[in-house]
Amino acid sequence: MKERAGLAARLEAAALAGTTLAVWAQVQPDKPCVIDPDGRTRTFAEVNAAANRIVRLLRAAGLKPGDAVALVSSNRAEFVEVLAATLRGGFRITPVNWHLTADEIGYILNDCEARAVFAEARIAASGPAAELAPGLVLKVAIGGDIEGFLDYDEALAGIAPADIADPVLGNQMLYTSGTTGRPKGVFRENPVIAPQAVYAQRGYDEHSVQLCAGPAYHAAPLAFDVRAAMGAGATLVFLDKWDSERTLATIAERRVTHMHLVPIMFQRLLALPEAVKARYDTSSVKFIIHGAAPCPPEVKHAMIAWFGPVLTEYYAGSEGGAGFMIDSHEWLRKPGSVGKRPALLGSKILDEAGNECPPNVAGTIYHQLPPGGAFTYYKDEKKTQASRVGDYFTMGDMGYFDEDGYLFLTGRSAETVISGGVNIYPQEIDNVLIQHAAVADSATVGVPHDEWGEQVKAVILLRPGYAPSDLLAQEILAFARDSLPSFKVPRSLDFVTELPRSEAGKIQRGKVRAPYWEGRARQI
Known part of the structure; x- marks a missing residue:
């Protein structure tokens, strides 16, 4: 016990000089530090x-x-x-x-x-x-x-x-x-320094193996996979590109305990045939952290049923944020939430006039800037100030707090569909459409309409085994009508063979929307 406490103190001190990995190299010099996609290992x-x-x-x-x-x-x-x-x-x-x-x-x-x-x-x-x-x-x-x-x-x-x-x-x-x-x-x-206590809370020990399945240059895999493995002294296993079955095989072969994933990865894992999923032992997994994009509740329920209550969701961005976190047990009590309003740094929801929104009313999410840790957009004071209201800033995300202070995301301000003067949030619609048995992925967008300004359209990627047809389109729209208020139900539906997502797993609605707006100026 004393030896472990002494190591923790050494690591805390080393973190202040950026030499945590040097301490681990002294403690466990021959332990694999990084395993490349081709199996090459560095200690x-x-x-x-x-x-x-x-x-x-x-x-x-x-x-x-x-x-x-x-x-x-x-x-x-x-x-x-x-x-x-x-x-x-x-x-x-x-x-x-x-x-x-x-x-x-x-x-x-x-x-x-x-x-x-x-x-x-x-x-x-x-x-x-x-x-x-x-x-x-x-x-x-x-x-x-x-x-x-x-x-x-x-x-x-x-x-x-x-x-x-x-x-x-x-x-x-x-x-x-x-x-x-x-x-x-x-x-x-x-610089931001993660305390050693964070790694203890996430269950890291001398046997931990961290999987990095996303691009290491992106903020989330960099923090939750690469920097976490370096700080906790865990073996880091790299994948070069996403492959659902290869991911399961790597978890089983390397006895992976920790990983960061995004919702589209969940969807692709869940879409594997049951026989393939049953082939691989995932019982080693102790902690899955996810974020970067809103997760449809149905998808998260299925992941918890498969892996157990080992999922923790976060909400933040490259700019930072108030640090929303919610584990599986709490999420099951508040499905769809990304966590409760943090105690240390405030967050608030503002409407277009800058007034704070009451519970269950969506608006733009603003986060309090941490004392001494405020960010700027490098060499762009105008953009920096445009994101600020007092000592709060926004990343352009929209959402609402419920009556208990839990935050629910509804999308981004730039993605909001404004139809007849009413704000409609595409993510809410996608969360419903993805539950249909034929739907592999969904990107709801606003398309031009002469009377209403915009009209809601669903752009759908089908699962293998399903073929586009008018009958299937009507079936999916009828499915949406069963769960959504009438003004949110898509008025039309298009099938596509692929949907663009960023390397971070975020749907790129701008690219989906662009063909519908060619030659027309979109009013926001």
Whole structure:
């Protein structure tokens, strides 16, 4: 007991200097730290040594604490090594969405003022993007050659691996998804440090195995998978892309205990044939945290029935938030909620006039800014101020508090359908449509209507074994009429072969809606 308490104290102290992983490397040097999608394994000692070498490489290139480092990499061990280096070297890291175009990546490299970039060779945009960023003084290629870049392994080979003597806590700056205009960096002057007590609350121990099935560059997998595994000393298992059966197989083979998933992943797991689901032992799973997008209650009920009451839902964003959390037991008492109004930081619902909404009335969600931890949109004071009302800010989400102070999400303000002057929230409709046996995924949008301004349309992706037909469309609409008020029932329905979702699992309603509005200006 005394030994465990001593380790916790060491880890707490190390977190202040960004060297938590270095402590774990001393305690469990030979334990697998990262397992890549291809099975390649790096131990804690190996990842820690690489992190020290990277700090020395960056310093030799002239980088100082506070300087920016960009990382353009898929889910692989080098991602963790570069992250660990910036955490102890005092650098500000920006993991970049590697699915972006060269122009978009180049924009972020310049906007974050990156002086160094680590980029994966298999990402075709890496080289062209770096050419657009004249401020770079160091370019390192991961997993292959990029013209004008140093090779990662060769660059680190001759550098001392010992722990650096003068660690400085680093920071990170993530970029918003850029649904309107260019993405913006979410900048905080003070780094966020997770206390060790958080990991204890989530049931981490010496046997914990963390699965990262989403893109590590995104805020949620980065925090709940990568940073959590580093902080808790858990083995991190990376998947490169989503594959439902491969995910179950990995859980069974690696005895995964912890993971972060998003609702569309739930839906795809649940859609597997019963025989496939029964093939894999998932009893090792102790903690599933999910968020990033609203979860249809029917989907979550099914996941709890399958995995047990191990799901915890959160509501936050790259900008932060008040920290809504709700575990399975509490959620079953308040199905559909993302948690109760936190005690430490306030949240409130405001209408379009800025008045606070009463219980059960939807409006825009505003979160209180934490003292000393406020964010700004990097180099965009106008956008920063546009998101603020006093010491509260909004991410554009909409929802309501019930009479007990539990928050329910209804969508985003930009997604609201306004039909005849009435606000209709698409997520509420999708939550119903997804319950139909034929529906694999749903994206409700507003389409032009001469009299009402907008009309509700359901855009549906069918499950395997179902074919589009007028009869099926009418059946789905009749199903909706049984559960929704008449003004929310879609007036029409289209079938599609795919629905666009972001890498974070969020439905991209703007892309779904766009074809219907070609040549017309949408009024909001």
